[in-house]
Amino acid sequence: MDATALERYMEPRLPGASGLKVTNLLRIPGGASRETWMYDAEWTEAGQPKTSPFIVRIDPPASLVESEREVEYAFYRAYAGTSVPVPGMRWLEQDPQHLGAAFFIMDRIVGCDSNPRVILEPRYDAARPMLARRFYEILGEIQRFDWRGSPIESAVPVPAANECWKRELAYWEGMIDKNEQSPNPITRAAIRWLRANPPPPAKKVVVVHGDYRVGNFLYTDEGIHGVLDWEMAHLGDPMEDLAWSCHEVWEWGRDGKKGGIVAQDEAIAVYEKASGMKVDRKALRWWDVFSGVKGQGIWLTGARSYADGRTQELIMVTTSYWLLNFQEEVILRSLGRGA
């Protein structure tokens, strides 16, 4: 990342700014779908020194997921100023001439943790129940949001309630077809099961974050301060995010607690109150099996990117050697076929 190029880009876009300098430019670990960099900008405005922390998310040559940056940007913008905490968006730039690829810049929320393992450390013991509760309250708030008339409506397709599951399953099956290098019989069996046992229509068509899980929000022991990584966001069935957040792959403590932080029944109780919707356990199970297929679609995409030489990101190798098989073990269990 070129600090000078960032300075050239930002200065004319900050009204009255001059002498803008970028400092502390560092790549942030993670961000498997886009390269994520943090930095501080210092400038002078009306004779006064100003400073502000930023994040730039830039498209990589290849990633774990195929996503459109405009879509991610639209979801962030839609939730600005609501009870769903998101960082403020500054600029979306499609022209690759500035930084070598399309990107967007947003405000950086400082002083928080995001690592899913840190929240399991003893120093979070007292705050963890509150964070878990807040995590599922926010999910309810995301789903109560009226997306009609917001930037979301023009950014993504609007599915009918009875089409949500079909659209998502078709999309992820397509990703598996496209990226699979070796056959995955367990995943294929799960896809057949999903088609043979369809869920009821969505109770309502809501915003689906698409990767709502522990690891994708910023937190302190005082609360959750930012929900991040909206690159897979779309409109769909409320059960999709709930099931994904509870999927076994994200049980970071490997102790049955969802996201490593909460029992499933407790998560559902908080979610039901916050969303105003009763959870159909049978539908939730369908979306849990689907989560396994979706996970496999993501891991296979990453593994394929590496095999094709489109990326050297090491996370893609980890997916090939560990996650693909772990995901199949999880699918077996979700189908009731585990050891």
Next chain:
Amino acid sequence: MRPQPPQVMMGMAGVLMLKLAPELQTPFAQQNIGSVAGILSMLAQEYDRAAARFAEENDAMVALFRRASRAMPTGAIRSKMLQEIAANPNADLHVSKLQAENDRLRRMLVEVQALVETLPGEEAAAINEEIWDELRESTRRRHIMFG
């Protein structure tokens, strides 16, 4: 005897994590060195067992197809199964060749299970259960241990 590759890879992973990672200045660099160490540990496990697990699995699938073929209706899938049974999937012990045979057999397994699921009767149900047993076993063969 020279050190075996798994031992070398595990040793390298240890050096990266315990000696080099603490010297690195940024979380991004530390995370990457951690990933390299983790991948070396996975490769060490895979290096030692890859040929054995492919050969074992290929044999298991051929045996399964042999039993299943007796209960399958005549048709294209049964004909393909009979061809698979006739071939020796482990004739060439290079891992790349064993993998290619494994891919071919697992592709067949997907087709067979999809068909068996639609067949009535106890025999078909029993074959389906046998396929699930093999699938469970396939994940055990590929399981990666950490720590």
